[in-house]
Amino acid sequence: MNQYPKGLPCALRDGYGFESVNNISRTPMESGRARQRIIFDSVPTLVPLAWICSERQALLFEAWAAQVARAGWFLIPLKIPGGMKNVEVRFTKTPSGPELVGVNSWRYTAQCELRERPLLEPGWAELMPEWVLMMNIVDLAVNREWPKA
Template identity: 40%
Template sequence: MAKTSNINYPADYLPTPLQDGFGLTPISPLLRTQFTSGRARQRRLYKSTPTQAAVTWLFTEGESQLFEAWFSEGLTDGVSWFNMPLRTPLGLGDYVCRFTDIYDGPVLVGGKYWQFTATLELWERPVLPPGSTEFPDYIVNADIIDIAANREWPQS
C-alpha cells in the first residue's frame, strides 16, 4: 500500500539535500533463522520496507529560518510524513518521507552557510516496479536509448 502525504517540502524556496555524502540504507525485509547444524533458513517477511536516507543541507540564513519553522510548524516537530524530491538510482523523484528524529545543526560553514544533517525515513524502498527485470537491456542501456532518441528523433 502506497503512503501519501498532503505536506510538501518547500522545494520552491529550499534546496534539495546535498549529493555529497547522501546515502540510502534499506531496512531488511528478511527473516533469518539459524539452525544448530550451521545452516540457516531465510525468507522474506515483508514485501514493503522503508529505507533510511542520510541527508545534509547547506542553507543561507533565510533558508535556515524557513527550514526550522517548516519543521516545527509544518511537520509538528518532525512527526508528520511529507513529500520531498530526492535523487536515488531511479533518478530525481518525489518520495514520501519523515524525519527519524530532530535534525543536527545548524552549524556555521564557511562563515556564510548553515549546515543541517538528518536521517529521513522513506516510506518505500526506491526500486523499479515488478516486471522490470524482464527487459534488462532497457534498464542497463537506458542512457544510450535516451541519447539516441533525443539526438535522432525530430522535435515535435
C-alpha cells in the first residue's frame, strides 16, 4: 500500500473533521412519530484535508498525488480520537492547488474518503465503557509502578 511521503507536512487543523454519510432510514408515521432503522453498517466517512508546503514539498506533493496516490488508497497519519494513527484514505477528486500563501509557501486542499471510520473495537462501548474513559489512569499507574516491565 502506498504511504504518504515522510517529509511532507501533516494535514492542517483548519476545517478538519470527519463526516459520515447518513446510514439511518427514517419513515414518518401517521401518529407523528417515526420509525428508524440502520440501512448499512459501514458507510463512507469523508474528511477535508489541507496542507501548507514549502516549494520543495509542493513539488513532491504534486508529483506524488498525480503519479503515486492517483485514485487509489494510501496510508496517511491523521489525528483521530485517541491520537495520531495511519489511516487508509483516497482522494475523492484531484487535490486543489497550489495556492500561494505568504511569500514562499503553497496550500493544497483535498476531500478524502476513509476506508473505515476510526471506532473502538466492538464490545468496548457496551461492556467496558469505564475502561475506555479511564485508560490514561491505568497507563499512568502501570508505567509508574512497573517502569521497566
